[in-house]
Amino acid sequence: VRTAVEHHMGTAISITAPEETDPDAFEAGCGAAFALLHRYDEVFSTYLPDSAVSRLRDGRLTFDRIGAEPDADALREVLALCAQLHRESGGAFDAFAVGDPPAFDPSGAVKGWAAETAAGILAARGVPRFAFNAGGDVRVYGARDSAGEPWRVAIADPHRPNRILTVIGLQDGALATSGTAERGEHLWDPRTGRPATALAQVTVIGSSLTLADGYATAAYALGTGAAAWLTALARRTGYQAVTVTADATVWSTDPSIAAAIREARAAEVAEEGGGGGPVGGADGAGGVGPTGAAAAGTRPATGVA
Amino acid sequence: MRKVTFALIATAVGVFLVLSYKSHSPPAATATPAVPGPVAAGSGPGTGPGTGPDASGGAAGTPGATGGAGRTGTFTGAVAETPYGPVQVRATLKSGKLTDVTVLQETDGSLSRQIDARALPILKSEALAADSWNVDTVSGATYTSLGYSRSLQSVLDQAGTQS
Numbered sequence: 001v002r003t004a005v006e007h008h009m010g011t012a013i014s015i016t017a018p019e020e021t022d023p024d025a026f027e028a029g030c031g032a033a034f035a036l037l038h039r040y041d042e043v044f045s046t047y048l049p050d051s052a053v054s055r056l057r058d059g060r061l062t063f064d065r066i067g068a069e070p071d072a073d074a075l076r077e078v079l080a081l082c083a084q085l086h087r088e089s090g091g092a093f094d095a096f097a098v099g100d101p102p103a104f105d106p107s108g109a110v111k112g113w114a115a116e117t118a119a120g121i122l123a124a125r126g127v128p129r130f131a132f133n134a135g136g137d138v139r140v141y142g143a144r145d146s147a148g149e150p151w152r153v154a155i156a157d158p159h160r161p162n163r164i165l166t167v168i169g170l171q172d173g174a175l176a177t178s179g180t181a182e183r184g185e186h187l188w189d190p191r192t193g194r195p196a197t198a199l200a201q202v203t204v205i206g207s208s209l210t211l212a213d214g215y216a217t218a219a220y221a222l223g224t225g226a227a228a229w230l231t232a233l234a235r236r237t238g239y240q241a242v243t244v245t246a247d248a249t250v251w252s253t254d255p256s257i258a259a260a261i262r263e264a265r266a267a268e269v270a271e272e273g274g275g276g277g278p279v280g281g282a283d284g285a286g287g288v289g290p291t292g293a294a295a296a297g298t299r300p301a302t303g304v305a
Numbered sequence: 306m307r308k309v310t311f312a313l314i315a316t317a318v319g320v321f322l323v324l325s326y327k328s329h330s331p332p333a334a335t336a337t338p339a340v341p342g343p344v345a346a347g348s349g350p351g352t353g354p355g356t357g358p359d360a361s362g363g364a365a366g367t368p369g370a371t372g373g374a375g376r377t378g379t380f381t382g383a384v385a386e387t388p389y390g391p392v393q394v395r396a397t398l399k400s401g402k403l404t405d406v407t408v409l410q411e412t413d414g415s416l417s418r419q420i421d422a423r424a425l426p427i428l429k430s431e432a433l434a435a436d437s438w439n440v441d442t443v444s445g446a447t448y449t450s451l452g453y454s455r456s457l458q459s460v461l462d463q464a465g466t467q468s
Contacts, residue, residue, distance in 0.1 A: 016441055133442045144441055156445030164443065177445040203444060 004030040008037035009111055010047070011135030015122065018129055018145060029125035033118040033132075040114045043071045044078065046105055057104050081109050081210065089218035089229070112137055112176055112213020119209070137176040139209040158200040159248045166242075166261050174209035178202050178216040179244075198223030200246050204230075206239035215239055227251055 002021050005014045015030050045051045052069050055061035066075045082095040098105035115134035119141065122130060129142030131151050140151040150169035157165045158179050168175060179201030204216040215233060219226040219241065230241040234253040242252045242261075252258040377398060384393045 014442070131442045133444075136443070136445050138442055138444045152441045154443045154445075156443055158445065164445075175444045179445065201445060 002026050006034045009041045014133045016131045017127055021127055025126040029122040029127045032125055033122045036118045036121055037114055043074055044110045078106050078110055078113060081113055082106050085109060085214040085218055092221045093218035108217040109214050113210040115139060116209040137209060137213050139174045140170050141172060143171050155203050158244050173207055174212040175205045176209060176213035176216045178220040199226060199243055201244045203242040204239055
Protein backbone atom coordinates (compact mmCIF):
# COMPACT_ATOMS: atom_id res chain seq x y z
CA VAL A 1 0.00 0.00 0.00
CA ARG A 2 0.98 3.63 -0.35
CA THR A 3 0.60 5.86 2.66
CA ALA A 4 1.04 9.52 3.48
CA VAL A 5 0.75 11.04 6.95
CA GLU A 6 0.80 14.68 7.99
CA HIS A 7 -0.28 16.63 11.03
CA HIS A 8 -3.06 19.14 10.42
CA MET A 9 -5.93 20.65 12.40
CA GLY A 10 -4.48 19.32 15.62
CA THR A 11 -4.55 15.71 14.54
CA ALA A 12 -2.86 13.26 12.21
CA ILE A 13 -4.19 12.85 8.69
CA SER A 14 -3.30 9.55 7.07
CA ILE A 15 -4.05 8.52 3.52
CA THR A 16 -3.79 4.92 2.32
CA ALA A 17 -4.08 3.82 -1.29
CA PRO A 18 -3.52 0.48 -3.04
CA GLU A 19 -0.03 -0.36 -4.23
CA GLU A 20 -0.98 -0.03 -7.88
CA THR A 21 -1.94 3.65 -7.42
CA ASP A 22 -0.04 5.96 -9.75
CA PRO A 23 2.75 7.25 -7.47
CA ASP A 24 2.91 10.68 -9.08
CA ALA A 25 -0.84 11.18 -8.85
CA PHE A 26 -0.79 9.98 -5.25
CA GLU A 27 2.01 12.32 -4.25
CA ALA A 28 0.52 15.32 -6.01
CA GLY A 29 -2.98 14.56 -4.77
CA CYS A 30 -1.88 14.11 -1.16
CA GLY A 31 0.11 17.33 -1.40
CA ALA A 32 -2.94 19.22 -2.61
CA ALA A 33 -5.18 17.66 0.05
CA PHE A 34 -2.73 18.48 2.84
CA ALA A 35 -2.28 22.02 1.51
CA LEU A 36 -6.04 22.54 1.67
CA LEU A 37 -6.19 21.30 5.25
CA HIS A 38 -3.34 23.61 6.17
CA ARG A 39 -5.22 26.55 4.69
CA TYR A 40 -8.46 25.63 6.44
CA ASP A 41 -6.60 25.34 9.73
CA GLU A 42 -5.46 28.93 9.29
CA VAL A 43 -9.07 29.98 8.78
CA PHE A 44 -10.88 27.87 11.38
CA SER A 45 -8.38 27.19 14.15
CA THR A 46 -9.37 28.41 17.59
CA TYR A 47 -5.72 28.16 18.64
CA LEU A 48 -4.27 30.48 16.02
CA PRO A 49 -4.92 33.98 17.38
CA ASP A 50 -5.45 35.59 13.98
CA SER A 51 -7.57 32.96 12.28
CA ALA A 52 -10.94 34.18 11.04
CA VAL A 53 -12.67 32.07 13.70
CA SER A 54 -10.48 33.48 16.48
CA ARG A 55 -11.33 36.98 15.28
CA LEU A 56 -15.03 36.08 15.16
CA ARG A 57 -14.76 34.77 18.71
CA ASP A 58 -13.26 37.92 20.16
CA GLY A 59 -15.23 40.36 18.06
CA ARG A 60 -12.45 41.67 15.83
CA LEU A 61 -14.42 40.19 12.93
CA THR A 62 -18.20 40.33 12.73
CA PHE A 63 -20.42 37.93 10.83
CA ASP A 64 -21.71 40.60 8.49
CA ARG A 65 -18.16 41.21 7.29
CA ILE A 66 -16.94 37.75 6.47
CA GLY A 67 -17.58 38.48 2.79
CA ALA A 68 -14.34 40.47 2.78
CA GLU A 69 -12.30 37.54 4.10
CA PRO A 70 -10.06 35.73 1.60
CA ASP A 71 -11.78 32.44 2.47
CA ALA A 72 -15.29 33.82 2.62
CA ASP A 73 -16.76 30.88 0.69
CA ALA A 74 -15.32 28.35 3.12
CA LEU A 75 -16.58 30.38 6.09
CA ARG A 76 -20.07 30.61 4.61
CA GLU A 77 -20.09 26.90 3.86
CA VAL A 78 -19.18 26.01 7.44
CA LEU A 79 -21.71 28.46 8.89
CA ALA A 80 -24.40 26.92 6.71
CA LEU A 81 -23.35 23.46 7.85
CA CYS A 82 -23.49 24.56 11.50
CA ALA A 83 -26.99 25.92 10.92
CA GLN A 84 -28.08 22.67 9.24
CA LEU A 85 -26.71 20.53 12.07
CA HIS A 86 -28.31 22.79 14.66
CA ARG A 87 -31.66 22.44 12.92
CA GLU A 88 -31.42 18.69 12.34
CA SER A 89 -30.32 17.97 15.90
CA GLY A 90 -32.99 20.07 17.54
CA GLY A 91 -30.33 22.32 19.01
CA ALA A 92 -28.01 19.65 20.38
CA PHE A 93 -25.36 20.81 17.97
CA ASP A 94 -24.80 24.49 18.59
CA ALA A 95 -21.62 26.11 17.33
CA PHE A 96 -22.58 29.31 19.13
CA ALA A 97 -22.77 27.79 22.60
CA VAL A 98 -19.50 25.96 23.09
CA GLY A 99 -17.60 26.25 26.34
CA ASP A 100 -18.13 28.27 29.44
CA PRO A 101 -18.93 31.08 28.90
CA PRO A 102 -20.65 30.01 25.67
CA ALA A 103 -18.74 31.08 22.60
CA PHE A 104 -18.70 30.53 18.86
CA ASP A 105 -16.67 27.45 17.98
CA PRO A 106 -17.45 25.57 14.76
CA SER A 107 -14.72 22.95 15.38
CA GLY A 108 -17.30 20.18 15.78
CA ALA A 109 -18.32 20.68 12.17
CA VAL A 110 -15.04 21.72 10.60
CA LYS A 111 -12.95 18.57 10.76
CA GLY A 112 -15.38 16.29 8.92
CA TRP A 113 -16.19 18.94 6.37
CA ALA A 114 -12.53 19.74 5.74
CA ALA A 115 -11.62 16.07 5.44
CA GLU A 116 -14.51 15.44 3.04
CA THR A 117 -13.37 18.35 0.92
CA ALA A 118 -9.72 17.31 0.98
CA ALA A 119 -10.62 13.73 0.07
CA GLY A 120 -12.59 15.07 -2.87
CA ILE A 121 -9.51 16.91 -4.06
CA LEU A 122 -7.44 13.74 -3.90
CA ALA A 123 -10.06 11.93 -5.99
CA ALA A 124 -10.20 14.79 -8.47
CA ARG A 125 -6.42 14.53 -8.84
CA GLY A 126 -6.73 11.07 -10.28
CA VAL A 127 -6.54 8.79 -7.24
CA PRO A 128 -9.66 6.64 -7.55
CA ARG A 129 -9.29 4.38 -4.52
CA PHE A 130 -8.07 5.42 -1.08
CA ALA A 131 -8.88 5.57 2.63
CA PHE A 132 -8.59 9.04 4.15
CA ASN A 133 -8.36 9.08 7.95
CA ALA A 134 -8.57 12.45 9.69
CA GLY A 135 -7.88 11.73 13.34
CA GLY A 136 -10.31 8.82 13.41
CA ASP A 137 -12.87 10.14 10.96
CA VAL A 138 -12.68 8.08 7.79
CA ARG A 139 -13.70 8.69 4.18
CA VAL A 140 -13.07 5.98 1.59
CA TYR A 141 -13.26 6.20 -2.16
CA GLY A 142 -13.77 3.11 -4.26
CA ALA A 143 -12.84 -0.34 -3.01
CA ARG A 144 -9.60 -1.47 -1.43
CA ASP A 145 -8.65 -3.69 -4.37
CA SER A 146 -9.53 -4.29 -7.99
CA ALA A 147 -11.68 -7.27 -7.02
CA GLY A 148 -14.09 -4.88 -5.34
CA GLU A 149 -13.33 -5.83 -1.75
CA PRO A 150 -14.51 -2.96 0.44
CA TRP A 151 -12.14 -1.02 2.65
CA ARG A 152 -12.03 -2.50 6.14
CA VAL A 153 -12.63 0.21 8.71
CA ALA A 154 -12.33 -0.77 12.35
CA ILE A 155 -14.26 0.99 15.09
CA ALA A 156 -12.11 1.45 18.18
CA ASP A 157 -13.33 0.26 21.57
CA PRO A 158 -13.37 3.40 23.73
CA HIS A 159 -12.97 1.46 26.96
CA ARG A 160 -10.14 -0.83 25.98
CA PRO A 161 -7.30 0.78 24.11
CA ASN A 162 -5.96 -2.44 22.64
CA ARG A 163 -9.26 -3.59 21.23
CA ILE A 164 -11.65 -2.74 18.50
CA LEU A 165 -15.41 -3.22 18.53
CA THR A 166 -15.86 -4.50 15.01
CA VAL A 167 -14.89 -3.98 11.41
CA ILE A 168 -17.14 -2.32 8.85
CA GLY A 169 -16.61 -2.93 5.15
CA LEU A 170 -17.07 0.36 3.40
CA GLN A 171 -16.98 1.43 -0.22
CA ASP A 172 -17.46 5.03 -1.30
CA GLY A 173 -18.61 6.14 2.11
CA ALA A 174 -17.73 7.67 5.43
CA LEU A 175 -17.44 6.55 9.03
CA ALA A 176 -16.98 9.12 11.78
CA THR A 177 -16.53 8.59 15.50
CA SER A 178 -16.96 11.22 18.19
CA GLY A 179 -16.02 10.64 21.79
CA THR A 180 -13.89 11.60 24.71
CA ALA A 181 -11.08 9.15 24.11
CA GLU A 182 -9.61 11.15 21.31
CA ARG A 183 -8.58 14.38 22.97
CA GLY A 184 -10.20 14.69 26.31
CA GLU A 185 -13.64 16.09 26.94
CA HIS A 186 -13.82 18.19 23.83
CA LEU A 187 -17.52 17.85 23.10
CA TRP A 188 -19.97 20.17 24.72
CA ASP A 189 -23.65 19.86 25.51
CA PRO A 190 -25.07 23.33 24.86
CA ARG A 191 -28.24 22.56 26.80
CA THR A 192 -26.43 21.93 30.07
CA GLY A 193 -23.39 24.10 29.46
CA ARG A 194 -21.20 21.18 30.49
CA PRO A 195 -19.08 18.57 28.74
CA ALA A 196 -21.21 15.76 27.34
CA THR A 197 -20.43 12.58 29.26
CA ALA A 198 -23.31 10.06 29.02
CA LEU A 199 -21.83 8.39 25.95
CA ALA A 200 -18.28 7.19 25.56
CA GLN A 201 -18.45 7.18 21.79
CA VAL A 202 -20.79 7.61 18.82
CA THR A 203 -20.00 6.30 15.33
CA VAL A 204 -22.05 7.33 12.31
CA ILE A 205 -21.80 5.63 8.90
CA GLY A 206 -23.06 7.22 5.70
CA SER A 207 -22.12 8.64 2.34
CA SER A 208 -20.66 11.99 3.41
CA LEU A 209 -18.01 12.53 6.05
CA THR A 210 -19.24 16.09 6.51
CA LEU A 211 -22.61 14.87 7.74
CA ALA A 212 -21.40 11.67 9.41
CA ASP A 213 -19.03 13.69 11.59
CA GLY A 214 -21.62 16.36 12.30
CA TYR A 215 -24.27 13.81 13.20
CA ALA A 216 -21.83 11.92 15.44
CA THR A 217 -20.95 15.13 17.25
CA ALA A 218 -24.62 16.06 17.66
CA ALA A 219 -25.57 12.58 18.90
CA TYR A 220 -22.72 12.65 21.38
CA ALA A 221 -24.00 15.92 22.77
CA LEU A 222 -27.52 14.44 23.05
CA GLY A 223 -26.20 11.78 25.42
CA THR A 224 -29.04 9.62 26.68
CA GLY A 225 -31.30 11.05 24.00
CA ALA A 226 -29.00 9.93 21.24
CA ALA A 227 -30.62 6.56 20.50
CA ALA A 228 -34.02 8.01 19.71
CA TRP A 229 -32.53 10.74 17.59
CA LEU A 230 -30.22 8.34 15.73
CA THR A 231 -33.12 5.96 15.10
CA ALA A 232 -35.09 8.76 13.47
CA LEU A 233 -31.99 9.87 11.59
CA ALA A 234 -31.43 6.37 10.19
CA ARG A 235 -35.05 6.21 9.07
CA ARG A 236 -34.83 9.61 7.43
CA THR A 237 -31.35 9.57 5.90
CA GLY A 238 -30.10 5.99 5.96
CA TYR A 239 -27.10 6.99 8.05
CA GLN A 240 -26.46 4.17 10.54
CA ALA A 241 -24.98 4.58 14.00
CA VAL A 242 -23.17 2.65 16.73
CA THR A 243 -23.03 4.04 20.25
CA VAL A 244 -21.06 2.97 23.32
CA THR A 245 -22.21 4.31 26.69
CA ALA A 246 -20.01 5.25 29.60
CA ASP A 247 -20.76 1.82 31.12
CA ALA A 248 -19.70 0.08 27.86
CA THR A 249 -23.14 -0.89 26.60
CA VAL A 250 -23.21 -1.04 22.82
CA TRP A 251 -26.24 -0.09 20.74
CA SER A 252 -26.74 0.32 17.01
CA THR A 253 -29.44 1.45 14.63
CA ASP A 254 -28.47 -1.61 12.60
CA PRO A 255 -29.30 -4.83 14.47
CA SER A 256 -26.75 -6.80 12.46
CA ILE A 257 -23.93 -4.55 13.65
CA ALA A 258 -25.09 -4.80 17.26
CA ALA A 259 -25.37 -8.57 16.93
CA ALA A 260 -21.88 -8.85 15.47
CA ILE A 261 -20.37 -6.88 18.32
CA ARG A 262 -22.32 -8.87 20.88
CA GLU A 263 -21.15 -12.14 19.37
CA ALA A 264 -17.56 -10.99 19.21
CA ARG A 265 -17.71 -10.10 22.88
CA ALA A 266 -19.31 -13.41 23.78
CA ALA A 267 -16.61 -15.27 21.87
CA GLU A 268 -14.00 -13.25 23.66
CA VAL A 269 -15.42 -14.06 27.06
CA ALA A 270 -15.46 -17.73 26.12
CA GLU A 271 -11.81 -17.66 25.08
CA GLU A 272 -10.47 -15.55 27.88
CA GLY A 273 -12.38 -17.06 30.74
CA GLY A 274 -14.52 -14.07 31.47
CA GLY A 275 -11.78 -11.51 31.35
CA GLY A 276 -13.22 -9.76 28.36
CA GLY A 277 -15.00 -6.91 30.05
CA PRO A 278 -18.69 -6.16 30.23
CA VAL A 279 -20.91 -7.58 27.56
CA GLY A 280 -23.23 -4.80 26.58
CA GLY A 281 -26.91 -5.14 26.01
CA ALA A 282 -26.60 -4.59 22.32
CA ASP A 283 -30.05 -5.70 21.35
CA GLY A 284 -31.27 -3.62 18.43
CA ALA A 285 -34.35 -2.62 20.34
CA GLY A 286 -35.57 0.52 18.74
CA GLY A 287 -33.29 -0.03 15.80
CA VAL A 288 -34.68 0.35 12.34
CA GLY A 289 -31.97 -1.22 10.26
CA PRO A 290 -32.66 -3.59 7.41
CA THR A 291 -33.40 -6.59 9.53
CA GLY A 292 -33.81 -8.93 6.60
CA ALA A 293 -30.12 -8.71 5.88
CA ALA A 294 -28.99 -9.58 9.36
CA ALA A 295 -27.34 -12.95 9.31
CA ALA A 296 -26.05 -13.00 12.82
CA GLY A 297 -26.90 -16.63 13.27
CA THR A 298 -24.55 -17.97 10.65
CA ARG A 299 -21.92 -18.81 13.19
CA PRO A 300 -22.44 -21.50 15.81
CA ALA A 301 -22.99 -20.31 19.32
CA THR A 302 -19.87 -20.05 21.38
CA GLY A 303 -21.13 -21.80 24.45
CA VAL A 304 -21.69 -18.69 26.48
CA ALA A 305 -25.17 -18.37 27.80
CA MET B 306 -10.83 -19.58 13.06
CA ARG B 307 -14.32 -18.35 13.30
CA LYS B 308 -14.94 -15.75 10.74
CA VAL B 309 -18.25 -14.59 9.49
CA THR B 310 -18.75 -12.22 6.65
CA PHE B 311 -22.07 -10.91 5.65
CA ALA B 312 -23.26 -8.03 3.62
CA LEU B 313 -26.12 -5.66 3.83
CA ILE B 314 -27.06 -2.66 1.81
CA ALA B 315 -27.89 0.61 3.45
CA THR B 316 -30.12 1.61 0.61
CA ALA B 317 -30.88 5.19 1.39
CA VAL B 318 -27.34 6.38 0.97
CA GLY B 319 -26.07 3.64 -1.26
CA VAL B 320 -23.32 2.73 1.12
CA PHE B 321 -22.15 -0.80 0.70
CA LEU B 322 -21.57 -2.37 4.07
CA VAL B 323 -19.86 -5.60 4.76
CA LEU B 324 -19.50 -6.50 8.36
CA SER B 325 -16.84 -9.01 9.11
CA TYR B 326 -15.24 -9.99 12.33
CA LYS B 327 -13.07 -12.58 13.90
CA SER B 328 -13.12 -13.86 17.40
CA HIS B 329 -11.67 -11.27 19.66
CA SER B 330 -8.40 -12.55 20.98
CA PRO B 331 -5.08 -11.10 21.95
CA PRO B 332 -3.23 -10.10 18.82
CA ALA B 333 -0.44 -12.60 19.27
CA ALA B 334 -2.94 -15.41 19.33
CA THR B 335 -4.97 -14.24 16.40
CA ALA B 336 -2.07 -13.98 14.02
CA THR B 337 -2.35 -17.59 13.09
CA PRO B 338 -4.73 -18.34 10.26
CA ALA B 339 -3.39 -16.09 7.59
CA VAL B 340 0.17 -17.13 8.19
CA PRO B 341 0.67 -20.84 7.87
CA GLY B 342 3.67 -22.30 9.57
CA PRO B 343 4.82 -23.45 12.93
CA VAL B 344 6.20 -20.13 14.09
CA ALA B 345 2.89 -18.33 14.07
CA ALA B 346 0.77 -21.30 14.99
CA GLY B 347 2.74 -22.09 18.09
CA SER B 348 2.67 -18.65 19.55
CA GLY B 349 0.47 -17.65 22.39
CA PRO B 350 -0.29 -14.48 24.22
CA GLY B 351 2.42 -12.91 26.26
CA THR B 352 5.00 -12.49 23.56
CA GLY B 353 5.91 -9.00 24.54
CA PRO B 354 9.11 -7.18 23.83
CA GLY B 355 12.13 -8.94 25.10
CA THR B 356 11.18 -12.37 23.87
CA GLY B 357 12.81 -11.84 20.53
CA PRO B 358 16.35 -10.89 19.74
CA ASP B 359 16.95 -7.22 20.20
CA ALA B 360 19.65 -4.71 19.69
CA SER B 361 19.19 -1.08 20.43
CA GLY B 362 19.02 1.13 17.45
CA GLY B 363 18.74 -1.42 14.73
CA ALA B 364 17.05 -4.38 13.22
CA ALA B 365 17.86 -7.54 15.08
CA GLY B 366 15.27 -9.90 13.79
CA THR B 367 15.97 -13.24 12.28
CA PRO B 368 14.64 -14.03 8.86
CA GLY B 369 11.40 -15.90 9.00
CA ALA B 370 12.00 -19.56 8.43
CA THR B 371 8.52 -20.45 7.34
CA GLY B 372 7.91 -20.06 3.69
CA GLY B 373 9.00 -16.46 3.36
CA ALA B 374 6.24 -15.36 5.66
CA GLY B 375 8.33 -12.47 6.94
CA ARG B 376 10.78 -11.77 9.70
CA THR B 377 10.51 -12.64 13.33
CA GLY B 378 12.07 -10.64 16.11
CA THR B 379 12.08 -7.38 17.97
CA PHE B 380 12.94 -4.24 16.11
CA THR B 381 13.74 -0.80 17.43
CA GLY B 382 12.46 2.11 15.43
CA ALA B 383 14.29 5.28 14.61
CA VAL B 384 13.83 8.24 16.91
CA ALA B 385 11.28 10.57 15.35
CA GLU B 386 11.37 14.22 16.28
CA THR B 387 8.02 15.87 16.95
CA PRO B 388 6.99 19.32 18.13
CA TYR B 389 6.59 17.76 21.57
CA GLY B 390 9.89 15.96 21.66
CA PRO B 391 11.36 12.67 20.45
CA VAL B 392 9.29 9.53 20.04
CA GLN B 393 10.69 6.04 19.62
CA VAL B 394 8.98 2.68 19.49
CA ARG B 395 10.02 -0.95 19.55
CA ALA B 396 7.98 -3.56 17.75
CA THR B 397 7.85 -7.34 17.90
CA LEU B 398 7.09 -9.26 14.75
CA LYS B 399 6.30 -12.87 14.19
CA SER B 400 6.65 -14.06 10.63
CA GLY B 401 6.28 -10.52 9.46
CA LYS B 402 3.19 -9.89 11.56
CA LEU B 403 3.17 -7.12 14.12
CA THR B 404 2.44 -8.60 17.53
CA ASP B 405 3.46 -5.92 20.00
CA VAL B 406 4.54 -2.32 20.14
CA THR B 407 6.34 -0.69 23.04
CA VAL B 408 7.03 2.99 23.39
CA LEU B 409 10.67 3.52 24.36
CA GLN B 410 10.74 7.28 24.32
CA GLU B 411 7.75 9.42 24.94
CA THR B 412 7.70 13.12 24.59
CA ASP B 413 7.94 15.08 27.80
CA GLY B 414 6.53 18.30 29.11
CA SER B 415 3.22 18.41 30.87
CA LEU B 416 1.13 19.21 27.81
CA SER B 417 2.60 16.54 25.61
CA ARG B 418 2.64 14.09 28.48
CA GLN B 419 -1.07 14.63 28.77
CA ILE B 420 -1.51 14.05 25.06
CA ASP B 421 0.70 11.02 25.00
CA ALA B 422 -0.98 9.38 27.95
CA ARG B 423 -4.02 9.09 25.73
CA ALA B 424 -2.45 8.89 22.36
CA LEU B 425 0.26 6.30 22.66
CA PRO B 426 -1.76 3.36 23.96
CA ILE B 427 -4.34 4.16 21.34
CA LEU B 428 -1.79 4.25 18.61
CA LYS B 429 -0.52 0.95 19.77
CA SER B 430 -3.99 -0.46 19.48
CA GLU B 431 -4.30 0.89 16.00
CA ALA B 432 -1.14 -0.81 14.91
CA LEU B 433 -2.07 -4.10 16.49
CA ALA B 434 -5.65 -4.02 15.38
CA ALA B 435 -4.67 -3.19 11.87
CA ASP B 436 -2.56 -6.30 11.81
CA SER B 437 -4.54 -8.85 13.72
CA TRP B 438 -7.89 -7.94 12.19
CA ASN B 439 -6.49 -7.14 8.80
CA VAL B 440 -8.09 -3.75 8.68
CA ASP B 441 -7.12 -0.77 6.57
CA THR B 442 -7.81 2.03 9.00
CA VAL B 443 -9.33 2.69 12.41
CA SER B 444 -12.10 5.09 13.34
CA GLY B 445 -12.41 6.43 16.83
CA ALA B 446 -9.84 7.17 19.43
CA THR B 447 -6.97 7.61 17.08
CA TYR B 448 -4.94 10.61 17.94
CA THR B 449 -2.26 9.41 15.60
CA SER B 450 0.95 11.05 16.56
CA LEU B 451 3.08 11.69 13.58
CA GLY B 452 6.25 10.86 15.46
CA TYR B 453 4.86 7.54 16.50
CA SER B 454 3.83 6.72 12.98
CA ARG B 455 7.26 7.60 11.66
CA SER B 456 9.09 5.52 14.22
CA LEU B 457 6.82 2.56 13.67
CA GLN B 458 7.15 2.89 9.93
CA SER B 459 10.90 2.70 10.28
CA VAL B 460 10.43 -0.58 12.16
CA LEU B 461 8.31 -1.96 9.38
CA ASP B 462 10.80 -0.77 6.80
CA GLN B 463 13.62 -2.56 8.61
CA ALA B 464 11.64 -5.72 8.91
CA GLY B 465 10.54 -5.67 5.34
CA THR B 466 6.96 -6.21 6.27
CA GLN B 467 3.85 -4.56 5.04
CA SER B 468 1.11 -3.62 7.38
